[in-house]
Amino acid sequence: MSAMTQKRVIKPQERIPQIPEKIFLFRSCTGSMEYPGTEHCVEFVLKKLGIEVVKDPDQSCCSGYILTCSGYPAEPSLAVTARNLAMVEQKYGLDTYVFCNGCFGYNKELKHILDHHPEYKNMANDLIGQWGYHYEGTSTVYHVQELYSLLLDRIKENVVRPLTGLRVASHYGCHYLAQQYGILDEGDMPTFHEEIYEALGATPVFYKERRMCCAYAVGRGFTHPENVVQPHLARKFDSAKAEGVEIMTTTCPGCNVALDREQPKLKKRGFGPYDIPVVDLGQLIALALGAPIEEIGFNANSTPVEPVLKKLGFFKDDYGVWERRFVNE
Amino acid sequence: MPRENMTQWDDKLYQKVDRYNLVPNLDECLQCGKCTGNCPVAALHPSYNPRQIVHDILLGELDRVLQSEEIWRCLWCANCYRVCPVDIHYPLLMMQLRYLALENGYGLKYVTPINKYAYRSLECGLTFVPGKKGVEKIKGLREGIGVEPWPKVSKKAIHEYGEIFKQTGAYDWMKALDEVQAKGEEKPVTLTFLGGRLVDERYDTEEGN
Ligand code: SF4
Numbered sequence A: 001m002s003a004m005t006q007k008r009v010i011k012p013q014e015r016i017p018q019i020p021e022k023i024f025l026f027r028s029c030t031g032s033m034e035y036p037g038t039e040h041c042v043e044f045v046l047k048k049l050g051i052e053v054v055k056d057p058d059q060s061c062c063s064g065y066i067l068t069c070s071g072y073p074a075e076p077s078l079a080v081t082a083r084n085l086a087m088v089e090q091k092y093g094l095d096t097y098v099f100c101n102g103c104f105g106y107n108k109e110l111k112h113i114l115d116h117h118p119e120y121k122n123m124a125n126d127l128i129g130q131w132g133y134h135y136e137g138t139s140t141v142y143h144v145q146e147l148y149s150l151l152l153d154r155i156k157e158n159v160v161r162p163l164t165g166l167r168v169a170s171h172y173g174c175h176y177l178a179q180q181y182g183i184l185d186e187g188d189m190p191t192f193h194e195e196i197y198e199a200l201g202a203t204p205v206f207y208k209e210r211r212m213c214c215a216y217a218v219g220r221g222f223t224h225p226e227n228v229v230q231p232h233l234a235r236k237f238d239s240a241k242a243e244g245v246e247i248m249t250t251t252c253p254g255c256n257v258a259l260d261r262e263q264p265k266l267k268k269r270g271f272g273p274y275d276i277p278v279v280d281l282g283q284l285i286a287l288a289l290g291a292p293i294e295e296i297g298f299n300a301n302s303t304p305v306e307p308v309l310k311k312l313g314f315f316k317d318d319y320g321v322w323e324r325r326f327v328n329e
Numbered sequence B: 001m002p003r004e005n006m007t008q009w010d011d012k013l014y015q016k017v018d019r020y021n022l023v024p025n026l027d028e029c030l031q032c033g034k035c036t037g038n039c040p041v042a043a044l045h046p047s048y049n050p051r052q053i054v055h056d057i058l059l060g061e062l063d064r065v066l067q068s069e070e071i072w073r074c075l076w077c078a079n080c081y082r083v084c085p086v087d088i089h090y091p092l093l094m095m096q097l098r099y100l101a102l103e104n105g106y107g108l109k110y111v112t113p114i115n116k117y118a119y120r121s122l123e124c125g126l127t128f129v130p131g132k133k134g135v136e137k138i139k140g141l142r143e144g145i146g147v148e149p150w151p152k153v154s155k156k157a158i159h160e161y162g163e164i165f166k167q168t169g170a171y172d173w174m175k176a177l178d179e180v181q182a183k184g185e186e187k188p189v190t191l192t193f194l195g196g197r198l199v200d201e202r203y204d205t206e207e208g209n
């Protein structure tokens, strides 16, 4: 069936029929290294919302990024996906939740190939069988942003630091939105992030190039920074700036690297300046749910988040500890 | 760029590009151009045209597509795929087209910058591990927010990840890229694809090769 005729608006309850008590959280390499606060905040938020999180050191990288750069053939990535998912299925019997659109896109795409091409599934199973794994394909891969959407009411109840007046804009990321094997909401005009900002007390802002990708997939940040990535991002940020965006959120550490770390380079080239800090959606929720500022990990950002924190009334006291001035909580 | 002549055409180009049989519906392309209209790279560079690339592949214009610098500009954002009325998975086509370009001696410089990260991922089980200085910085940041200084990846995970690369021939593939790069010029790379047939000959069927 063509994507054009498929039902386009999927509600969180349709995507995740039951609120899970326990989930497997898939570690993201870029998240762990570039923005360690992301994973920490995802866990903080889920714990606050009553969800138990399981992680496992036997999980490896999803291996998808370099594959899609044509950096190696597809066979190892098919086997790696089968191995990780089989490990989760066999050991825990849980669904896998990722917090990186890359992990989401690659795991789902490769899982789709495994599930629809028996020869690849057999190949992968023969290979990972030597360590006792067997990939069945009984579990589902979700993104934690879908769970946030499902738990919107619980988020609302748990807000202790409303982000009143903060103009927040979204970047959903194309490896989420382009997924045709089931995503939340609607690929063209999704609004579930905006609903979350509202729940946090912030003001959602729509800008023209909201759907535009971060340009960092398939290594273009390495190979085409000047003639593709930067002019592309300048268009995105120009439209965000025109709407008065104060902070942007992502649901992918990879997108976050592109949107955050490219801004100083754009400035050098004469674009902007934009000075729009970019943080993970989980970090923004954690901020509103009362996570200690030091633990959110905003200091990993290249485009400083401090101006936004100051606007919200936070300041560093004489001991360098974050405090909040006006308490409207 | 030299102009192509008739002998550079290849009717079987489509099958050669789609070696993994992931885009079996390419010949259903309507040439409607929705992909191009929705492509952010085409918006920046009108010479990049996904509709034209699909057309060229179907017609078998071998050298024109493989030599083009444009094919390396695609961002893999899948905006094209999302609006395609016949669901042509253009990004997976692009990934495989680039394999063929490498095998014909084009575009190596767009892949080799990422190769060192592929090697490191075999050592650490994580992709995009930076150099020593970067690692120290990460450890500092992680400790600062109160998590373990380095993400927990077990020896078992790293070993099995590496073995998967060795046993599928991907490791040799990476070395082949290195060797050609060391020669300092754009040369065809010999790459091996196993196409789901690596461990067991049972899967070595006639069709689909
Ligand atoms: S959108 Fe699809 S059918 Fe239309 S030209 Fe592009 S690939 Fe062909």
Ligand code: SF4
Pocket (backbone or CB within 6 Å): B035, B038, B039, B040, B041, B042, B050, B073, B074, B075, B076, B077, B078, B079, B080, B081, B090, B091
């Ligand atoms: S995946 Fe490539 S061709 Fe398709 S819209 Fe994105 S940049 Fe254009």
